Amino acid sequence: MSTDKYQLSEVEEKTLSIGKCDFCDAEERYLKPLHDKYGDHILDRCFYGCEEERSIPKERKENFELLSIEETYRSQCHESKWEVSIKLNDKTLTIHLTRLNSETEAGLRREILQCRNRHEINRLNLIIFHN
């Protein structure tokens, strides 16, 4: 089985979620998540395949400060969009996230404060299938 066509850029890779694979039961893998139109999470699978080393992330903790969270868009039934500013190494970074329609600023703030680095914040971005 070839996984070549799934090779992503480093930037794209940072938007992948990390967690347990439902196919091989390994923890801490880059995942390919699937959501249905109601935002329900169906299954996760090692992004590059269960036997691929590329599916295993190597990341360190970063000391970031959360500056602001601003809602920029909310659709009637699918999703909300957010602009998050963090301070990292004296630089301000802006991260755009798509979340479910039911997301709140307080809920998103809680999730962000549990992240270990900016990549984990990026991975809070949800891919929502509209069909």
Ligand SMILES: [Zn+2]
């Ligand atoms: Zn797997």
